[in-house]
Amino acid sequence: MSNSFKLRAKAQKGVVTVKALINHPMETGLRKDSKTGKAIPAHYIQQLTAKSGARSVLDAVWGGAVSTNPYLSFSYNGVSGDSLTLAWADNLGNSDTTTVSIS
Amino acid sequence: MFIWRSAGLFMIGQVVNYHYEEIIMQRRTLLKSTLAASAAGIAASAGLLMPGPVLALYPGAAFEAKEDATALSAAVGAGSYEFSDKIEIRAPDIAENGAVVPVSVSSSLPDVESISLLAQANATPLVASFNLHGSQAFISTRIKMGKTGNVLAVVKSGGRLYAAEREVKVTIGGCGG
Numbered sequence: 663m664s665n666s667f668k669l670r671a672k673a674q675k676g677v678v679t680v681k682a683l684i685n686h687p688m689e690t691g692l693r694k695d696s697k698t699g700k701a702i703p704a705h706y707i708q709q710l711t712a713k714s715g716a717r718s719v720l721d722a723v724w725g726g727a728v729s730t731n732p733y734l735s736f737s738y739n740g741v742s743g744d745s746l747t748l749a750w751a752d753n754l755g756n757s758d759t760t761t762v763s764i765s
Numbered sequence: 766m767f768i769w770r771s772a773g774l775f776m777i778g779q780v781v782n783y784h785y786e787e788i789i790m791q792r793r794t795l796l797k798s799t800l801a802a803s804a805a806g807i808a809a810s811a812g813l814l815m816p817g818p819v820l821a822l823y824p825g826a827a828f829e830a831k832e833d834a835t836a837l838s839a840a841v842g843a844g845s846y847e848f849s850d851k852i853e854i855r856a857p858d859i860a861e862n863g864a865v866v867p868v869s870v871s872s873s874l875p876d877v878e879s880i881s882l883l884a885q886a887n888a889t890p891l892v893a894s895f896n897l898h899g900s901q902a903f904i905s906t907r908i909k910m911g912k913t914g915n916v917l918a919v920v921k922s923g924g925r926l927y928a929a930e931r932e933v934k935v936t937i938g939g940c941g942g
Contacts, residue, residue, distance in 0.1 A: 677901065690909070692888075708823045709823055717898075718898050719897075719898055719899075719900050720895060720896065720897060720898060720900055721895075721896045721898070722893055722894065722895040722896070723823060723824060723827070723828075723840070723893065723894050724892075724893045725827075725828035725889065725891055725892055725893065726828070726909075727884060727887055727889070727891075727892040727893075727908055727909045727910075728892060728893055728906060728907070728908055728909070729864060729865045729866070729906075729907035729908055729909055730864065730865075732906065732907065733867075733905075733906055733907045734904075734905070734906050735869075735903075735904070735905035735906070736895070736897075736900060736901070736903060736904055736905070737900065737901040737903055738897075738898075738899070738900035738901055739899075739900075739901070
Protein backbone atom coordinates (compact mmCIF):
# COMPACT_ATOMS: atom_id res chain seq x y z
CA MET A 663 0.00 0.00 0.00
CA SER A 664 2.85 2.33 -0.50
CA ASN A 665 2.43 5.56 -2.40
CA SER A 666 -1.18 5.92 -1.43
CA PHE A 667 -0.50 9.58 -0.74
CA LYS A 668 -0.38 12.82 -2.59
CA LEU A 669 0.83 15.21 0.02
CA ARG A 670 1.77 18.86 -0.09
CA ALA A 671 2.68 21.15 2.76
CA LYS A 672 3.39 24.80 2.28
CA ALA A 673 4.49 27.37 4.82
CA GLN A 674 3.36 30.96 4.58
CA LYS A 675 3.77 33.54 7.32
CA GLY A 676 4.40 30.90 9.97
CA VAL A 677 1.36 28.83 9.04
CA VAL A 678 1.78 25.51 7.31
CA THR A 679 -1.12 24.45 5.12
CA VAL A 680 -1.31 20.75 4.40
CA LYS A 681 -3.25 19.26 1.54
CA ALA A 682 -3.44 15.52 1.24
CA LEU A 683 -5.11 13.06 -1.08
CA ILE A 684 -5.11 9.40 -0.12
CA ASN A 685 -5.91 6.54 -2.45
CA HIS A 686 -8.33 4.36 -0.56
CA PRO A 687 -11.64 2.66 -1.46
CA MET A 688 -13.38 3.79 1.76
CA GLU A 689 -16.08 1.11 1.56
CA THR A 690 -18.78 1.57 4.17
CA GLY A 691 -19.79 -2.08 4.15
CA LEU A 692 -23.36 -1.06 3.29
CA ARG A 693 -23.00 -0.99 -0.47
CA LYS A 694 -24.04 -4.00 -2.52
CA ASP A 695 -22.36 -5.36 -5.58
CA SER A 696 -24.74 -4.55 -8.45
CA LYS A 697 -24.03 -7.87 -10.20
CA THR A 698 -23.99 -10.41 -7.36
CA GLY A 699 -26.15 -8.56 -4.85
CA LYS A 700 -23.65 -9.36 -2.13
CA ALA A 701 -22.61 -6.70 0.35
CA ILE A 702 -19.17 -5.27 -0.34
CA PRO A 703 -17.19 -5.68 2.87
CA ALA A 704 -16.28 -2.57 4.83
CA HIS A 705 -12.83 -1.22 4.10
CA TYR A 706 -12.10 2.25 5.33
CA ILE A 707 -9.43 4.31 7.03
CA GLN A 708 -10.05 4.48 10.75
CA GLN A 709 -7.18 6.52 12.01
CA LEU A 710 -4.92 9.16 10.61
CA THR A 711 -2.08 11.05 12.21
CA ALA A 712 0.05 13.98 11.20
CA LYS A 713 3.34 14.83 12.81
CA SER A 714 5.74 17.64 12.21
CA GLY A 715 9.07 16.24 13.33
CA ALA A 716 8.22 14.62 16.65
CA ARG A 717 5.32 16.99 17.35
CA SER A 718 1.85 15.66 16.75
CA VAL A 719 -0.16 18.28 14.86
CA LEU A 720 -3.34 16.38 14.09
CA ASP A 721 -4.93 13.03 14.62
CA ALA A 722 -8.24 11.95 13.28
CA VAL A 723 -10.67 9.08 13.58
CA TRP A 724 -12.75 8.39 10.52
CA GLY A 725 -15.80 6.36 9.73
CA GLY A 726 -16.87 4.94 6.40
CA ALA A 727 -18.66 8.17 5.53
CA VAL A 728 -15.49 9.94 4.46
CA SER A 729 -15.47 9.97 0.66
CA THR A 730 -13.57 7.50 -1.49
CA ASN A 731 -9.97 8.63 -2.06
CA PRO A 732 -10.16 11.01 0.87
CA TYR A 733 -9.06 14.60 0.67
CA LEU A 734 -7.92 16.38 3.80
CA SER A 735 -6.63 19.86 4.35
CA PHE A 736 -5.59 21.45 7.63
CA SER A 737 -3.12 24.01 8.87
CA TYR A 738 -0.91 24.57 11.86
CA ASN A 739 1.83 26.90 13.05
CA GLY A 740 5.15 25.84 11.59
CA VAL A 741 7.97 26.80 9.29
CA SER A 742 9.30 25.61 5.95
CA GLY A 743 12.12 23.08 5.93
CA ASP A 744 10.55 21.00 8.67
CA SER A 745 9.25 17.57 7.84
CA LEU A 746 5.65 16.46 7.89
CA THR A 747 4.67 12.83 8.31
CA LEU A 748 1.22 11.56 7.56
CA ALA A 749 0.08 8.04 8.42
CA TRP A 750 -3.16 6.13 8.20
CA ALA A 751 -4.46 2.75 9.33
CA ASP A 752 -7.64 1.07 8.10
CA ASN A 753 -10.06 -1.48 9.53
CA LEU A 754 -8.35 -4.36 7.71
CA GLY A 755 -5.02 -3.67 9.32
CA ASN A 756 -3.42 -1.96 6.33
CA SER A 757 -1.45 1.18 6.90
CA ASP A 758 0.76 3.60 5.09
CA THR A 759 2.94 6.51 5.96
CA THR A 760 4.76 9.21 4.07
CA THR A 761 6.99 12.15 4.89
CA VAL A 762 7.48 15.36 2.94
CA SER A 763 9.54 18.40 3.63
CA ILE A 764 7.54 21.59 4.04
CA SER A 765 8.10 24.06 1.23
CA MET B 766 -16.94 -59.40 0.98
CA PHE B 767 -13.30 -58.59 0.87
CA ILE B 768 -13.86 -55.88 -1.71
CA TRP B 769 -16.58 -54.30 0.34
CA ARG B 770 -14.45 -54.29 3.42
CA SER B 771 -11.51 -52.74 1.73
CA ALA B 772 -13.76 -50.15 0.17
CA GLY B 773 -15.14 -49.40 3.60
CA LEU B 774 -11.68 -49.11 5.04
CA PHE B 775 -10.66 -46.92 2.21
CA MET B 776 -13.56 -44.63 2.91
CA ILE B 777 -12.78 -44.53 6.59
CA GLY B 778 -9.23 -43.77 5.65
CA GLN B 779 -10.48 -40.88 3.54
CA VAL B 780 -12.57 -39.48 6.32
CA VAL B 781 -9.72 -39.77 8.81
CA ASN B 782 -7.41 -38.23 6.32
CA TYR B 783 -9.81 -35.38 5.71
CA HIS B 784 -10.12 -34.70 9.41
CA TYR B 785 -6.40 -34.84 9.81
CA GLU B 786 -5.91 -32.30 7.07
CA GLU B 787 -8.53 -30.07 8.56
CA ILE B 788 -6.76 -30.16 11.89
CA ILE B 789 -3.47 -29.41 10.22
CA MET B 790 -5.09 -26.50 8.40
CA GLN B 791 -6.56 -25.17 11.62
CA ARG B 792 -3.20 -25.46 13.28
CA ARG B 793 -1.60 -23.66 10.40
CA THR B 794 -4.01 -20.76 10.45
CA LEU B 795 -3.73 -20.63 14.23
CA LEU B 796 0.05 -20.57 14.02
CA LYS B 797 -0.10 -18.00 11.28
CA SER B 798 -2.39 -15.69 13.19
CA THR B 799 -0.43 -15.99 16.43
CA LEU B 800 2.78 -15.38 14.55
CA ALA B 801 1.30 -12.40 12.77
CA ALA B 802 -0.08 -11.04 16.02
CA SER B 803 3.20 -11.39 17.84
CA ALA B 804 5.07 -9.88 14.90
CA ALA B 805 2.69 -6.95 14.92
CA GLY B 806 3.14 -6.69 18.67
CA ILE B 807 6.91 -6.61 18.36
CA ALA B 808 6.75 -4.09 15.52
CA ALA B 809 4.36 -1.92 17.52
CA SER B 810 6.41 -2.07 20.69
CA ALA B 811 9.51 -1.18 18.73
CA GLY B 812 7.62 1.74 17.23
CA LEU B 813 8.27 0.44 13.72
CA LEU B 814 4.72 -0.04 12.58
CA MET B 815 3.31 3.45 12.92
CA PRO B 816 4.03 6.71 14.60
CA GLY B 817 2.43 6.23 18.03
CA PRO B 818 -1.07 7.71 18.06
CA VAL B 819 -2.35 5.64 15.14
CA LEU B 820 -2.44 2.69 17.50
CA ALA B 821 -4.58 4.59 19.97
CA LEU B 822 -8.01 3.17 20.67
CA TYR B 823 -10.50 3.59 17.85
CA PRO B 824 -13.92 4.71 19.12
CA GLY B 825 -15.87 2.19 17.05
CA ALA B 826 -19.05 2.75 19.06
CA ALA B 827 -19.06 6.41 18.05
CA PHE B 828 -19.26 5.49 14.38
CA GLU B 829 -21.94 2.86 14.92
CA ALA B 830 -24.15 5.16 16.98
CA LYS B 831 -27.41 6.18 15.32
CA GLU B 832 -27.98 9.30 17.43
CA ASP B 833 -25.85 12.45 17.32
CA ALA B 834 -25.57 12.65 21.10
CA THR B 835 -24.47 9.02 21.51
CA ALA B 836 -21.93 9.38 18.73
CA LEU B 837 -20.56 12.59 20.19
CA SER B 838 -20.23 11.29 23.71
CA ALA B 839 -18.33 8.26 22.43
CA ALA B 840 -16.09 10.39 20.24
CA VAL B 841 -15.45 13.56 22.22
CA GLY B 842 -16.78 12.74 25.69
CA ALA B 843 -19.97 14.79 25.78
CA GLY B 844 -23.26 14.66 23.93
CA SER B 845 -24.69 18.15 24.44
CA TYR B 846 -23.58 21.27 22.65
CA GLU B 847 -24.68 24.83 22.12
CA PHE B 848 -24.84 26.59 18.80
CA SER B 849 -22.21 29.20 18.14
CA ASP B 850 -21.85 31.75 15.36
CA LYS B 851 -18.08 31.50 15.66
CA ILE B 852 -18.06 28.31 13.61
CA GLU B 853 -18.25 28.52 9.87
CA ILE B 854 -19.16 25.58 7.66
CA ARG B 855 -18.47 25.78 3.99
CA ALA B 856 -20.42 23.29 1.95
CA PRO B 857 -22.45 23.43 -1.23
CA ASP B 858 -26.17 24.23 -0.91
CA ILE B 859 -26.89 21.52 -3.42
CA ALA B 860 -24.61 18.53 -3.78
CA GLU B 861 -25.05 16.81 -7.11
CA ASN B 862 -23.26 13.73 -5.87
CA GLY B 863 -23.80 12.70 -2.28
CA ALA B 864 -20.73 10.48 -2.38
CA VAL B 865 -18.46 13.51 -2.59
CA VAL B 866 -19.60 16.52 -0.60
CA PRO B 867 -16.79 18.99 0.08
CA VAL B 868 -17.02 20.37 3.60
CA SER B 869 -14.75 22.89 5.30
CA VAL B 870 -15.02 23.94 8.91
CA SER B 871 -13.25 26.86 10.50
CA SER B 872 -13.74 28.51 13.83
CA SER B 873 -12.66 31.65 15.65
CA LEU B 874 -13.27 30.06 19.05
CA PRO B 875 -10.21 29.99 21.33
CA ASP B 876 -8.29 26.80 22.20
CA VAL B 877 -10.02 24.51 19.76
CA GLU B 878 -9.22 20.94 20.76
CA SER B 879 -11.22 19.01 18.24
CA ILE B 880 -13.57 19.29 15.30
CA SER B 881 -16.14 16.59 14.59
CA LEU B 882 -18.25 16.28 11.47
CA LEU B 883 -21.68 14.71 11.43
CA ALA B 884 -24.07 14.14 8.56
CA GLN B 885 -27.34 14.09 10.45
CA ALA B 886 -29.36 12.32 7.78
CA ASN B 887 -26.95 9.39 7.55
CA ALA B 888 -27.87 6.17 9.35
CA THR B 889 -24.73 6.57 11.45
CA PRO B 890 -24.24 10.33 11.64
CA LEU B 891 -20.62 10.62 12.76
CA VAL B 892 -18.32 11.05 9.77
CA ALA B 893 -14.99 12.02 11.28
CA SER B 894 -13.44 13.56 14.32
CA PHE B 895 -10.18 15.52 14.31
CA ASN B 896 -7.97 16.25 17.32
CA LEU B 897 -6.03 19.38 16.62
CA HIS B 898 -3.18 19.52 19.18
CA GLY B 899 -3.02 23.29 18.96
CA SER B 900 -3.27 23.44 15.17
CA GLN B 901 -5.37 26.07 13.44
CA ALA B 902 -9.10 25.60 13.81
CA PHE B 903 -9.60 24.57 10.23
CA ILE B 904 -10.44 21.29 8.53
CA SER B 905 -11.40 20.62 4.95
CA THR B 906 -12.44 17.24 3.63
CA ARG B 907 -15.01 15.43 1.51
CA ILE B 908 -17.79 13.35 2.99
CA LYS B 909 -20.58 11.01 1.90
CA MET B 910 -24.21 11.94 2.49
CA GLY B 911 -26.97 9.44 1.96
CA LYS B 912 -29.66 12.06 1.53
CA THR B 913 -30.49 15.72 2.06
CA GLY B 914 -29.80 16.85 5.58
CA ASN B 915 -27.76 19.00 7.89
CA VAL B 916 -24.03 18.88 8.17
CA LEU B 917 -23.23 19.43 11.83
CA ALA B 918 -19.81 20.64 12.86
CA VAL B 919 -19.06 20.22 16.54
CA VAL B 920 -16.08 22.11 17.92
CA LYS B 921 -14.57 21.42 21.32
CA SER B 922 -13.22 24.61 22.80
CA GLY B 923 -12.07 24.97 26.39
CA GLY B 924 -13.62 21.62 27.28
CA ARG B 925 -17.09 22.61 26.00
CA LEU B 926 -18.87 21.72 22.80
CA TYR B 927 -20.11 24.26 20.30
CA ALA B 928 -21.81 23.52 17.04
CA ALA B 929 -22.99 24.92 13.76
CA GLU B 930 -25.11 23.32 11.09
CA ARG B 931 -25.73 23.79 7.44
CA GLU B 932 -28.20 22.12 5.16
CA VAL B 933 -26.95 20.35 2.07
CA LYS B 934 -29.45 19.15 -0.51
CA VAL B 935 -28.35 15.90 -2.05
CA THR B 936 -29.67 14.94 -5.45
CA ILE B 937 -27.92 11.55 -5.76
CA GLY B 938 -27.27 9.56 -2.58
CA GLY B 939 -23.78 8.56 -1.56
CA CYS B 940 -24.32 5.63 0.77
CA GLY B 941 -25.46 2.54 -1.05
CA GLY B 942 -27.43 4.87 -3.35
